[in-house]
Amino acid sequence: MSIRGAAHIAGAYEHPAREAPDKSTAQLHAEIARGTLADAGIEKDSVDGYMTAGAPGWLQGLTMADYLGLDNLSYVDTTDVGGSSYVSHVGHAAAAIAAGKANVVLITLAGRPRSESGGADPDGSPSPSPGSAFENVFGPSTVGLYALAAQRHMSEYGTTPEQLAEIRVAASQHAQYNDNAMHQDPVAVEDVVSSRLISDPLHLLDCCVISDGGGGLLVVSPEVADDLDRDSPVVLGHGEAPKHRDAGRLDLTYTGAVDSGPRAFEEAGVCPADIDYASIYDSFTITVLETLEDLGFCDKGEGGEFVEGGTLQAPDGELPFNTDGGGLCNNHPGNRGGMTKVIEAVRQLRGEANPGVQVEDCDVALAHGTGGSIASRMESVTLVLGKEGYL
Incomplete structure (x- = not known):
């Protein structure tokens, strides 16, 4: 059905x-x-x-x-x-x-x-997970796991910290129009790469807010x-896909979006080139970069080049994204940012986004969520929406 x-x-x-x-x-x-x-x-x-x-x-x-x-x-x-x-x-x-x-x-x-004071690791589990005895002993943190994914992507494809920084720059350009955003001041690439290192290679400004x-x-x-x-x-299309450790055979350079994206696009009857606006889960900048590749907006390994030059900036970039400032600058309520991704996609399709970032003739929008960690077990969910009257 x-x-x-x-x-x-x-x-x-x-x-x-x-x-x-x-x-x-x-x-x-x-x-x-x-x-x-x-x-x-x-x-x-x-x-x-x-x-x-x-x-x-x-x-x-x-x-x-x-x-x-x-x-x-x-x-x-x-x-x-x-x-x-x-x-x-x-x-x-x-x-x-x-x-x-x-x-x-x-x-x-x-x-x-x-x-x-829940931070980025709220304790919501009533009992230990099956893998905790094998993983927790090494002291992994949320940011540490994402840093591992970023390091691997850099090693495999030559991605640079400056390219990751372009994602925060775009989000900050959008957040200046959002009076409720936690960080409303635009930043430059140099501001991101010179901010405090949290877990190499991720800097403070590569990380989402806690709100x-x-x-x-x-x-x-x-x-x-x-x-x-x-x-x-x-609602045009919807796709879900888990990605897990697969008994240790884990590739850190991709997410479940490689499967959830095609499922959503097929049901919606559209392709990545048809998307006018994209809300992409941005727990960290590397989350966005890998997701863009996996959804098919660019080839695997080319995400760094894709985000350069204002590609993600509204209203005139090739793929305007997270025009509310996203989790990087606006908010990340309850450490579950998928909700706000859908809300901003709805605003864009209604023509109700902040005027400085409203995408002209926005007919098809995508909202994508990432749950868990892209470096361990996670769930990707892709949603494609159309402007009322699209069908």
Whole structure:
């Protein structure tokens, strides 16, 4: 069953908070739910599907549905694949709608890692993973694992720190137009490579921010979308793919996007050349570079050259990306940045991005999430959206 055209995104809301010491995570979820429904112009009682990941409480979907007062649910999904979870949820919501399981699906993300000092390694596991006895003894860190991937890519293909820096430069150029972004000052390549080294070869400005906050999406059936006085981009295609250690046979130079991308493009009936705007998960600059290659925007090993010369900068670059500033400059709520990738893609398709970075004639947008670590086990999720009326 294809989900092409089976659902629309009618509501999209990003919480303005980047640090929320005076709010609970559940309270953030409630504020996000309210904002998302208001954006779509839909009442809470119309919601019959709910999705979340990493939410408070045991049986988190039931806990949050109770807290939010969602009384008419026929479908709940708490798929958790890390940072890509919320890109995944859009595809799952579209599939549920296509199967007749729901008509109005609310998706909420909220987290407070900045206020709770969760850092980049929040302890969300109730018990050790099967591989922990073999891995944790060596003291791997999130940034250390991504640095390994960057080192390997540099060794294999000659990628340079300056090329990785181009990704942060593009994000910073966009963030200056976002009043809520954590880092709004544009930077140059030299600023990135001269910033403090965190884990060789990744510098401080190669790394995403840690922030509180969150966001929400409302995915609805075509019939519901037709009745709304709101631009509602259409879901065209969706693909998911895990990549893991494969018993030690691990190539650090690619991500699961080599499989999730083609699946999404095939379902959508488009190719990389058709994408007008791309939201790419940017936990680190190397994440973006490998993802661009794996999605087919350039050949493997040519990502460094591809991002040079303003390719990623809006509005006139060849592939404008992360026009809200992304995780590198704007926010990374709950250490799960896939949500904001979809939100900004929706804004671009609606023509509601900040004017300085709005892509002209944006008809097809891509949102891509990365969960876990590209140097161990991870999940790639690719979503292709079209402007309302595209089909």
